[in-house]
Amino acid sequence: MPGEPGERLRVGVLASQGDFAAHVRMLEELGADAGEVRTPGDLSGLDALVIPGGESTTISKAIERDGLEPAIREHFQAGRPILGTCAGMIVCDRNHLGLIDAEARRNAFGRQLQSFEADLELDPAAGVGPEPIRAAFIRAPWIDSHGDGVEVLAAWEGHPVVIREGTVLACSFHPEITGDSRIHALLMAMATAARERVAEEAGR
Ligand code: GLN
Numbered sequence: 001m002p003g004e005p006g007e008r009l010r011v012g013v014l015a016s017q018g019d020f021a022a023h024v025r026m027l028e029e030l031g032a033d034a035g036e037v038r039t040p041g042d043l044s045g046l047d048a049l050v051i052p053g054g055e056s057t058t059i060s061k062a063i064e065r066d067g068l069e070p071a072i073r074e075h076f077q078a079g080r081p082i083l084g085t086c087a088g089m090i091v092c093d094r095n096h097l098g099l100i101d102a103e104a105r106r107n108a109f110g111r112q113l114q115s116f117e118a119d120l121e122l123d124p125a126a127g128v129g130p131e132p133i134r135a136a137f138i139r140a141p142w143i144d145s146h147g148d149g150v151e152v153l154a155a156w157e158g159h160p161v162v163i164r165e166g167t168v169l170a171c172s173f174h175p176e177i178t179g180d181s182r183i184h185a186l187l188m189a190m191a192t193a194a195r196e197r198v199a200e201e202a203g204r
Pocket of ligand 1: 055086087090107140
């Protein structure tokens with residue numbers, strides 16, 4: 001079971017492929033008990049899960065190969081937050097795991113802009129403060145369409161690049177490499193809120 005309110009948050013990072021170690025480091029710097037997720041058992045007791053960037057087809061295949069999908073769905077259905085970044089955003093979308101009611105377009109920025117950094121303004125609803133986030137886009141997707149329940153927390157050139165629906169947060173860029181840990185901090189705030197919700201429901 002995930003911990004009680006007040007205990008350190010346990011956050012897992014899917015380690016099938018991609019830059020998972022940098023996510024683990026960042027989460028630990030923020031005070032989480034962070035670890036790699038490779039088997040369905042690694043998901044049990046997690047307060048939050050990160051699906052990192054990499055290559056979405058490879059990650060989707062690894063999720064299937066390692067039998068992780070049922071455990072990811074269980075985590076989701078228990079109201080525990082999930083952060084998908086870059087390829088991880090694609091993996092969460094309607095055409096893949098369907099955890100968020102949105103459709104991501106792969107490599108959306110095209111050849112000219114394969115990789116770039118930008119200062120991204122976040123909507124005050126994100127609660128991360130007024131300073132823009134330094135965002136590293138690497139062959140990044142954007143959101144082509146989304147349902148009414150999806151909040152757009154940031155857009156770049158008119159395209160949504162940070163979205164949230166309930167407990168699922170997704171961003172187009174790599175939040176683990178520019179030294180700005182506010183996306184991870186937001187996930188942890190969502191995980192703390194989820195813990196409180198679950199404890200309240202249990203006490204009712
Ligand atoms: N272009 C990759 C994909 O479509 C995502 C790139 C990334 O995660 N940096 O899966």
